[in-house]
Amino acid sequence: MGMKLSHFNFELPKELLAEYPSEHRDEARLMVLNRKDQTIEHKKFKDIIDYFDPEDVMVLNNTKVFPARLYGNKEKTGARIEVFLLRELNPETKLWDVLVDPARKIRIGNKLYFGEDESLVAEVIDNTTSRGRTLRFLYDGSYSDFRKKLKELGQTPLPKYIKRDVEPEDEERYQTIYAKNEGAVAAPTAGLHFSKHLLKRLEIKGVDFAEVTLHVGLGTFSPVEVEDLSKHKMDSEEAFITKDATDVINKAKAEKRKVCAVGTTVMRVLESSVSSNQTLNEFSGWTNKFIFPPYDFNIANCMITNFHTPKSTLLMMISAFAGHDFMKKAYEEAVKEKYRFYTYGDAMLIL
Structure with missing residues (x-):
């Protein structure tokens, strides 16, 4: 073998x-x-x-x-949820494959809000794996504005073994x-x-x-x-x-x-x-x-x-x-x- x-x-x-x-x-x-x-x-x-x-x-x-790690809040409960963007499935419909943590709280139909002003919203439309979900981002502006928004809200996705916070130099x-x-x-x-x-x-x-x-x-x-x-x-x-x-x-x-x-x-x-x-x-x-x-x-x-x-x-x-x-x-x-x-x-x- x-x-x-x-x-x-x-x-x-x-x-x-x-x-x-x-x-x-x-x-x-x-x-x-x-x-x-x-x-x-x-x-x-x-x-x-x-x-x-x-x-x-x-x-x-x-x-x-790209800055793939976002933090959002779940509607109603306000629970803090980490969303890790894995890949874009469709630019037109703003569909993304993501990982969510903690996953057990995130079900199809849930909405997640991002940013202080909650200017970006995503809806969970599918479960792919135990931690994987498909999200549809609800955003009215142009595609380039949407990508700019993701960049603004996202953090550098340092590997999990690094326990400290992300710093500007990262x-x-x-x-x-x-x-x-x-x-x-x-x-x-x-x-x-x-x-x-x-x-x-x-x-x-x-x-x-x-x-x-x-x-x-x-x-x-x-x-x-x-x-x-x-x-x-x-x-x-x-x-x-x-x-x-x-x-x-x-x-x-x-x-x-x-x-x-x-x-x-x-x-x-x-x-x-x-x-x-x-x-x-x-x-x-x-x-x-x-x-x-x-x-x-x-x-x-x-x-x-x-x-x-x-x-x-x-x-x-x-x-x-x-x-x-x-x-x-x-x-x-x-x-x-x-x-x-x-x-x-x-x-x-x-x-």
């Missing part, structure tokens, strides 16, 4: 979960794993430039996080500096370490960039609850690969250069669109690709990623990429050296 869920468990001390980002984006720590030599080095993120040559390619996920730091296409409810965290200055230096060195889009959904964080990994189903996420991106990436591949996936989301979208001769195809659609060992990667030969939590699908993917035993060793070292884990944590470069 191959790898089991229990192969991806390890002791992660609570204090290693990063509550705040590093002071400067590119000053986070960087662990460098060399698969060929089986070596582990300890660096700063900005040292990443030393590992790339002209015409190597870094592939970035240019998705943009709005900027929980977004990559190259974020463009709005649609994610979670940031592609490996990319959070790039500063404008570092991107400029890489560009001057001659490193090429390609952008793809994968709108990260909450499914990325869904726990795996089956011991047999082949039975786990990933949620679908929307993804796009343009002709421009395939040209840059396929050329680098043909020339045996580095093609570096910046983040597990980039790796997933690249592996979701491989042609029969192992080149990258354009893509527009949904992917529920789940990568776990053993797996042969087709496009990227290098990746940047953060430090992931036990039993997560993200840890499974990087174990498939680095080799399970090597990854175990690297994670033991990371815990010992007190690297910071998860969204606002440190980074790893796997060569």
Whole structure:
């Protein structure tokens, strides 16, 4: 049966979960794993430039996080309800898939009011899962005014493990500096370490960039609850690969250069669109690709990623990429050296 869920468990001390980002984006720590030599080095993120040559390619996920967490009040009782916007189903009718908390109080037909002045109202029109609901927002203005309103009322959706309140700096730091296409409810965290200055230096060195889009959904964080990994189903996420991106990436591949996936989301979208001769195809659609060992990667030969939590699908993917035993060793070292884990944590470069 191959790898089991229990192969991806390890002791992660609570204090290693990063509550705040590093002071400067590119000053986070960087662990460098060399698969060929089986070596582990300890660096700063900005040292990443030393590992790339002209015409190597870094592939970035240019998705943009929208402020998906809203707080509303239930009609009549006034109970405070958290509404987490998952995805827009229909712009015309303002229908959204959402999660509600506490869910047991929210039934079909209920109305929720948002904002001090209650200027935004939503009606619950369907139950999708135990916590999932479909909401119809009742708003008279134009669509762009409606989206502006959501932005105004919404908060940066920091992951639940961060127990503190959202602070003004989170709005900027929980977004990559190259974020463009709005649609994610979670940031592609490996990319959070790039500063404008570092991107400029890489560009001057001659490193090429390609952008793809994968709108990260909450499914990325869904726990795996089956011991047999082949039975786990990933949620679908929307993804796009343009002709421009395939040209840059396929050329680098043909020339045996580095093609570096910046983040597990980039790796997933690249592996979701491989042609029969192992080149990258354009893509527009949904992917529920789940990568776990053993797996042969087709496009990227290098990746940047953060430090992931036990039993997560993200840890499974990087174990498939680095080799399970090597990854175990690297994670033991990371815990010992007190690297910071998860969204606002440190980074790893796997060569």
